[in-house]
Amino acid sequence: MHVVILVKQVPDSSQIRVHPQTGTIMRQGVPAILNPYDLFALEKALELKDAYGSFLTVLSMGPLQAEAALRKALSYGADEAILLSDRAFAGSDTLATSYALAAALKKIDSCRKIDIVFAGKQTIDGDTGQVGPGVARRLGLQLLTYVQEIKHIDYEKKKVLVHRKSEKGIQVVSSQLPCLMTILDGHSAIRYASLPNMIRAAKAPVKIWNRMDAGIEDISKIGLKGSPTVVGKVFAPQSSRGPAEMMEGEEPEVLCSILLEKLFKKYPEVEKEVLQQVR
Amino acid sequence: MKEKYDCIIVGAGPGGTAAAYTLASNGLNVIQLERGEYPGSKNVQGAVLYANSLEKIIPDFRMDAPLERFLAEQRVWIIDKDAYVGTTHRTAALNWDNADRYTILRAPFDRWFSKKAQEAGVLLICETTVLDLIKEKERVVGVRTDREDGELYGEVVILADGVNSMLARKAGFRKEIVAKEVALGVKETIFIPQEILENRFGLVDNQGVAIEMLGAITRGMLGTAFLYTNKESISIGIGCLLADLKKEKIPPFELLESLKNHPAVKPLIVGGEVKEYSAHLIPEGGYHAMPQIYGEGWMIVGDAAMLVNSIHREGSNLAMESGRLAAETVIEIKKKNARFNKMNLVLYKEKLEKSFVLKDLRKYKNFHAVIGKNRHFLTTYPEIMNVSLFSLLQVDGVDKRTKERETIKNILKKRSVSGILQDAIQLWRATR
Ligand SMILES: Cc1cc2nc3c(=O)[nH]c(=O)nc-3n(C[C@H](O)[C@H](O)[C@@H](O)COP(=O)(O)OP(=O)(O)OC[C@H]3O[C@@H](n4cnc5c(N)ncnc54)[C@H](O)[C@@H]3O)c2cc1C
Ligand SMILES: Cc1cc2nc3c(=O)[nH]c(=O)nc-3n(C[C@H](O)[C@H](O)[C@H](O)COP(=O)(O)OP(=O)(O)OC[C@H]3O[C@@H](n4cnc5c(N)ncnc54)[C@H](O)[C@@H]3O)c2cc1C
Numbered sequence: 001m002h003v004v005i006l007v008k009q010v011p012d013s014s015q016i017r018v019h020p021q022t023g024t025i026m027r028q029g030v031p032a033i034l035n036p037y038d039l040f041a042l043e044k045a046l047e048l049k050d051a052y053g054s055f056l057t058v059l060s061m062g063p064l065q066a067e068a069a070l071r072k073a074l075s076y077g078a079d080e081a082i083l084l085s086d087r088a089f090a091g092s093d094t095l096a097t098s099y100a101l102a103a104a105l106k107k108i109d110s111c112r113k114i115d116i117v118f119a120g121k122q123t124i125d126g127d128t129g130q131v132g133p134g135v136a137r138r139l140g141l142q143l144l145t146y147v148q149e150i151k152h153i154d155y156e157k158k159k160v161l162v163h164r165k166s167e168k169g170i171q172v173v174s175s176q177l178p179c180l181m182t183i184l185d186g187h188s189a190i191r192y193a194s195l196p197n198m199i200r201a202a203k204a205p206v207k208i209w210n211r212m213d214a215g216i217e218d219i220s221k222i223g224l225k226g227s228p229t230v231v232g233k234v235f236a237p238q239s240s241r242g243p244a245e246m247m248e249g250e251e252p253e254v255l256c257s258i259l260l261e262k263l264f265k266k267y268p269e270v271e272k273e274v275l276q277q278v279r
Numbered sequence: 280m281k282e283k284y285d286c287i288i289v290g291a292g293p294g295g296t297a298a299a300y301t302l303a304s305n306g307l308n309v310i311q312l313e314r315g316e317y318p319g320s321k322n323v324q325g326a327v328l329y330a331n332s333l334e335k336i337i338p339d340f341r342m343d344a345p346l347e348r349f350l351a352e353q354r355v356w357i358i359d360k361d362a363y364v365g366t367t368h369r370t371a372a373l374n375w376d377n378a379d380r381y382t383i384l385r386a387p388f389d390r391w392f393s394k395k396a397q398e399a400g401v402l403l404i405c406e407t408t409v410l411d412l413i414k415e416k417e418r419v420v421g422v423r424t425d426r427e428d429g430e431l432y433g434e435v436v437i438l439a440d441g442v443n444s445m446l447a448r449k450a451g452f453r454k455e456i457v458a459k460e461v462a463l464g465v466k467e468t469i470f471i472p473q474e475i476l477e478n479r480f481g482l483v484d485n486q487g488v489a490i491e492m493l494g495a496i497t498r499g500m501l502g503t504a505f506l507y508t509n510k511e512s513i514s515i516g517i518g519c520l521l522a523d524l525k526k527e528k529i530p531p532f533e534l535l536e537s538l539k540n541h542p543a544v545k546p547l548i549v550g551g552e553v554k555e556y557s558a559h560l561i562p563e564g565g566y567h568a569m570p571q572i573y574g575e576g577w578m579i580v581g582d583a584a585m586l587v588n589s590i591h592r593e594g595s596n597l598a599m600e601s602g603r604l605a606a607e608t609v610i611e612i613k614k615k616n617a618r619f620n621k622m623n624l625v626l627y628k629e630k631l632e633k634s635f636v637l638k639d640l641r642k643y644k645n646f647h648a649v650i651g652k653n654r655h656f657l658t659t660y661p662e663i664m665n666v667s668l669f670s671l672l673q674v675d676g677v678d679k680r681t682k683e684r685e686t687i688k689n690i691l692k693k694r695s696v697s698g699i700l701q702d703a704i705q706l707w708r709a710t711r
Binding site (some may be wrong): 029192193194195196198199203204 | 430
């Protein structure tokens with residue numbers, strides 16, 4: 001069984017700071033990480049490898065630095081890593097990204113038949129959740145979104161049974177292989193890689209493909225040209241919280257009345273309401 | 280079959296990476312283990328980089344190392360409660376290309392240095408903690424990490440795991456940390472826009488300033504404080520002997536707060552925004568505290584070997600120098616096809632003795648003991664200097680001769696002539 005996992009390198013959003021003077025996002029010095037949602041997809045794929053001995057390919061589109069994210073995926077146990085990197089991809093939106101990834105997947109499939117493609121639920125920087133479905137549509141693959149658990153795979157009959165989360169509950173869905181699944185977060189945390197895998201990943205070559213390697217001739221479908229979406233403006237929302245205030249004192253009763261006094265002073269309408277209730 | 284490495288290095292700070300780089304660029308098969316997510320990830324400090332030790336390893340480091348500013352100006356301040364006397368040295372002879380000291384931020388610097396080592400062929404494995412040394416009889420033959428199948432074997436192991444060196448202590452190469460031999464340093468990075476910073480300190484063309492401070496700010500405890508300018512931030516910190524902090528029960532961040540509010544310092548950082556806060560131990564025991572640094576199949580470099588010159592606040596350069604010398608030792612022994620036993624590894628100690636590392640540590644070997652016992656240096660003298668200068672400079676209708684007489688009388692009230700003489704002799708001896 002051949003499983004491909006789509007992964008994206010993203011800035012660690014927990015460490016992004018807003019420039020105190022200009023209010024712009026300071027990307028400089030912010031470490032890049034593997035999109036956390038993709039780790040759940042990768043773990044699901046690794047479980048398939050444990051159970052069925054599947055061959056795992058990780059595929060990413062991004063700048064050359066994204067090699068680090070792929071190497072990380074290798075250290076967890078993926079077998080092969082391919083980075084789609086070409087100036088022509090710069091400025092891609094979800095439409096152009098899914099086009100390029102679909103082309104690369106076709107190329108991969110021609111060397112080794114793909115049975116399942118995994119994608120994360122969404123990324124933490126773009127947040128659209130469109131890339132997985134976009135790729136499935138372009139390749140004409142069955143699409144299973146919000147997959148929580150893979151219950152069973154019948155490789156002979158090319159069938160898969162999964163649990164997918166819906167608004168009202170859990171759906172038990174079966175599908176034909178090959179298919180594309182987007183994996184829900186929170187169900188299987190990524191494993192701790194073994195030392196031999198860490199060493200293998202540090203030494204392993206990451207294949208770098210340009211657009212020609214991926215079989216993309218028509219550059220009007222990729223990069224800025226192939227991207228109808230334009231991000232008009234990015235801004236940091238104003239924090240609505242005021243500064244915290246410490247109240248000092250020993251007696252809880254005294255503290256409470258100070259607190260109430262302060263609150264009532266700030267929100268007279270609340271005071272009115274409370275007094276009415278009390279009466 | 281397990282692969283056997285020529286050398287296993289624990290830690291990817293300046294010490295470990297200097298060793299790794301030197302070994303790999305001489306064609307040896309090196310694996311380096313770092314517990315952080317990447318080299319420098321656990322280190323949010325700003326610091327002064329001393330060019331010389333790095334230059335011996337990467338001569339053209341100025342081309343692409345993430346340096347903040349070169350130090351064109353050095354100030355030393357002796358601080359009293361609300362005043363200071365100080366000296367300033369600034370020279371136009373230094374520029375970006377020939378300077379001997381630069382300010383850096385450790386996180387990007389350590390990362391850059393390690394990238395160079397990886398390009399030279401070092402196999403770096405991050406997010407992996409070494410838990411134990413594997414010994415066969417008395418010989419260290421490898422390390423055990425926290426990962427599955429996590430054992431590695433090598434001909435020699437270099438410990439570069441920093442001041443706490445859990446490994447050296449566990450293996451019995453080093454005693455437990457003594458509060459009298461380490462300082463606790465706390466520091467902050469304060470963001471200040473480049474233009475304001477440069478105007479405030481009078482800096483052009485990547486010039487930078489370092490200010491070293493001692494006196495009332497440590498409240499009689501053995502320690503110093505510093506302030507460095509980065510590109511668009513200031514690193515400010517204070518460190519005191521752990522034993523003193525414990526005795527006085529003063530939380531170090533409180534010291535840092537009062538340093539920042541001292542009238543000499545406050546205007547320099549006003550309007551800034553605190554970006555990062557960190558605390559770290561500094562080995563300050565000097566020459567006497569240095570453990571055994573080599574043995575059967577192992578060597579210790581950098582902070583783990585307590586190689587810090589606290590009087591001049593040099594640490595990373597001693598780490599790099601010792602790392603490089605340990606690596607050169609490995610290379611020489613390997614060339615001779617000899618064994619990495621204690622008898623041959625003594626070469627490392629000999630190299631260190633000949634270098635500035637142990638020459639400097641030896642020069643100051645009694646410094647801490649002397650200053651530690653005689654606190655007048657940290658309390659009485661800063662006060663005397665500030666008060667005397669204040670009264671001598673004040674134009675208040677009192678004639679100068681009377682002022683001089685008053686000043687001397689006041690000084691002698693604080694410390695007798697024989698006391699001052701004794702202190703002077705002690706200080707002289709402590710730095711010989
Ligand atoms: C702040 C910001 C706002 C943006 N807003 C928009 C927008 O409004 N409209 C728009 O079209 N584009 C937008 N983009 C660009 C968009 O993020 C990227 O073009 C696209 O590569 C991925 O979209 P996504 O990050 O939303 O991925 P998602 O669709 O959220 O990703 C889902 C899954 O698809 C896979 N995947 C996604 N990207 C890659 C990749 N490069 N390589 C391999 N696998 C991948 C991963 O498995 C991932 O978990 C924005 C980018 C940023 C940084
Ligand atoms: C507040 C302060 C200010 C300073 N200012 C300066 C200055 O301006 N100039 C200067 O030259 N020096 C300065 N120093 C000293 C300097 O930081 C150290 O001397 C220097 O970092 C020592 O380098 P090292 O490689 O020996 O250790 P470290 O830099 O501490 O590196 C040790 C590495 O080993 C890793 N590690 C530890 N244990 C394990 C393990 N078991 N397994 C795997 N990895 C492990 C750690 O994660 C770390 O990355 C300062 C120190 C402090 C605390």
